[in-house]
Amino acid sequence: MQPSEATALKGAPKGALFSGWSAGLAGLLAPSEEGLKRSYFKGTGLAAALLSPQLIILLFFFFVPSWKALSLAFVQIDPFGGKSVFVGLRNFVELFASENYRYSAWLTFWFTITQNIITLVIAGALAFAIDHIVRARYAYRTVILLPYAIAPVVTGAMWAFLFNPSVGPIAGWLHAMGLPWDPNLRPWDAVVLITMASVWNHICYDFIFLTAAMLAVPQSLREAAAIDGASQWRRFRTITVPLVMPTVFYLFIINFVYGLFDTFGIIDAVTRGGPAGSTTTLVYKVYQDGFVNLNLGSSAAQSIVLMALAVLFTILQFRALDRRVNYQV
Amino acid sequence: MVERNPVLTIICHLILLAGAALVCLPLYFAFVAGSHTGAEMNQVPFPLLPGDQFVENAGKAWQQGNFSRVFFNSFVVTLGIVFGKIATSIIAAFAITYFRFPFRRTAFWLIFISLMLPVEVRILPTYEAVADVAGPVRWALDVLGISSVIATLTGYRIDAGFNWSLVNTYSGLIFPIIASATAVFLFRQFFLTVPDELCEAAKLDGTRPMKFLFQILLPLSIPNIAALAIILFIAGWNQYLWPMLFTTDKNMATAIVALKNFVPVGDSEGGWEIAMAASFFVMLPPTLVILFLQRWFAKGLVDSGK
Numbered sequence: 001m002q003p004s005e006a007t008a009l010k011g012a013p014k015g016a017l018f019s020g021w022s023a024g025l026a027g028l029l030a031p032s033e034e035g036l037k038r039s040y041f042k043g044t045g046l047a048a049a050l051l052s053p054q055l056i057i058l059l060f061f062f063f064v065p066s067w068k069a070l071s072l073a074f075v076q077i078d079p080f081g082g083k084s085v086f087v088g089l090r091n092f093v094e095l096f097a098s099e100n101y102r103y104s105a106w107l108t109f110w111f112t113i114t115q116n117i118i119t120l121v122i123a124g125a126l127a128f129a130i131d132h133i134v135r136a137r138y139a140y141r142t143v144i145l146l147p148y149a150i151a152p153v154v155t156g157a158m159w160a161f162l163f164n165p166s167v168g169p170i171a172g173w174l175h176a177m178g179l180p181w182d183p184n185l186r187p188w189d190a191v192v193l194i195t196m197a198s199v200w201n202h203i204c205y206d207f208i209f210l211t212a213a214m215l216a217v218p219q220s221l222r223e224a225a226a227i228d229g230a231s232q233w234r235r236f237r238t239i240t241v242p243l244v245m246p247t248v249f250y251l252f253i254i255n256f257v258y259g260l261f262d263t264f265g266i267i268d269a270v271t272r273g274g275p276a277g278s279t280t281t282l283v284y285k286v287y288q289d290g291f292v293n294l295n296l297g298s299s300a301a302q303s304i305v306l307m308a309l310a311v312l313f314t315i316l317q318f319r320a321l322d323r324r325v326n327y328q329v
Numbered sequence: 330m331v332e333r334n335p336v337l338t339i340i341c342h343l344i345l346l347a348g349a350a351l352v353c354l355p356l357y358f359a360f361v362a363g364s365h366t367g368a369e370m371n372q373v374p375f376p377l378l379p380g381d382q383f384v385e386n387a388g389k390a391w392q393q394g395n396f397s398r399v400f401f402n403s404f405v406v407t408l409g410i411v412f413g414k415i416a417t418s419i420i421a422a423f424a425i426t427y428f429r430f431p432f433r434r435t436a437f438w439l440i441f442i443s444l445m446l447p448v449e450v451r452i453l454p455t456y457e458a459v460a461d462v463a464g465p466v467r468w469a470l471d472v473l474g475i476s477s478v479i480a481t482l483t484g485y486r487i488d489a490g491f492n493w494s495l496v497n498t499y500s501g502l503i504f505p506i507i508a509s510a511t512a513v514f515l516f517r518q519f520f521l522t523v524p525d526e527l528c529e530a531a532k533l534d535g536t537r538p539m540k541f542l543f544q545i546l547l548p549l550s551i552p553n554i555a556a557l558a559i560i561l562f563i564a565g566w567n568q569y570l571w572p573m574l575f576t577t578d579k580n581m582a583t584a585i586v587a588l589k590n591f592v593p594v595g596d597s598e599g600g601w602e603i604a605m606a607a608s609f610f611v612m613l614p615p616t617l618v619i620l621f622l623q624r625w626f627a628k629g630l631v632d633s634g635k
Contacts, residue, residue, distance in 0.1 A: 151567035
């Protein structure tokens, strides 16, 4: 695997993101040279035609819906009559006052933090190990990569089966050890189960990035340190770790995004948010309140909260990516 | 490796074997469960060796789940997403990097903003947008007063006749997913590394922009396109939330949605062997892609950061 020199998002308009909006906004309207090839074509009509498919799809399926989500959050809708009344911030007030939502927010926070750290630790150990062996590398890597191909729903189905209290083999062993394992009745067991399934599905992703980062550590640095008499452990601690750290930071943010948004399939296949709402993460709650309980105003307000989170993580991701790129030797 | 350290090597192999076991054991048990009859599977202790019913169970699942049809759907939708995303992203990135025109950065920013809000965040309004694609158009005509003009002139009410729902269509499953900021960034990033002399030379020879794109840029982009196509194929095949919401008709479901219907809920005991057998052929296409195109796949993942 070749470590990448240029990452896709390195060319994002970070100037405007991080160094004040004013300059960025002024630059939006003036034709600028930034990110333009030194040798370019003229032809506004053709450029517009080339951009139009992307922008039209964005308009219809991104900007209009996002705008609707924003406006829905401030009205009360009668699901049967379709009349809407402007209620200001009431949806949000009700949301933050509701016990269920506060629980869901806490659950999401702990669930994402836990799966994040476990995933990073396991992936880090595997990447470290594969970096220090010569034989059978390819075979190990192929096996560890497999879960990337497996959909969250399929992962969920498999783990739901393994730990199913009546037929699951692992649940059977737990019962044999005298543990009262039952994710269908005991909330804590259900949370543990979705956490394990989420970690299992995501280790491969972190592993790929960490392996690439470790490969990118220059061999010359390690050899120089070895000649100076640094032990293998010390070389790892003082050379590899600092150089891989930006990637770890980047993955930490990506894992958060994964835990927030991409675990929907796992939760839907394993617990459907139960028992008694104990595994209803924020995204699952948006779906349940909007599509199942038809509480449109509340669901839209929750969407806005998630949007704010998504924007925050995107900005963090770019900062992390920036560092990841700049630290490459 | 600078020096040999047999102890460390053994420890590393043990860590990797543990990791491989962590990955393989759930898959192995799922396979064992899929290869027994329901009665055999429910015995205590759980059988540790595969039985001989796998083909039988898979066949049952294929029949019950209407998988011939949903597999076809999955392929159409996934390939549509892969092709559509790459095509729209390449031309958009080409326009942004190789053309000078007013609002160039505005266009770039519009695409950039879309990166910030994943589909999961705005499922409900997007569902409305797909169920009523012409809505914004009707609204625009209304605001501009055009619809009342047309109504008086022709007697034709536009807001009644202008309805267009994409629910239960391939377009509804493909189009909303196609716009991809990540892919635009990836290609833009690549185009910025292409030597300027190529474009200079092409312009001296009087090459038209489109010809330059097709004959010079595209052949150079093939490694990037291949890597991205693999990532998009796997992501497209495995997506669940979107097709689940957008297909109310069983014949329009994708393989993943159909599989979900096999998973027993809560304490119901039967049917696990069928569900497990089915999960194996549902995960087959992306698995084959990863096994055979591993090098490309890893490159694409690290490059696109997706």
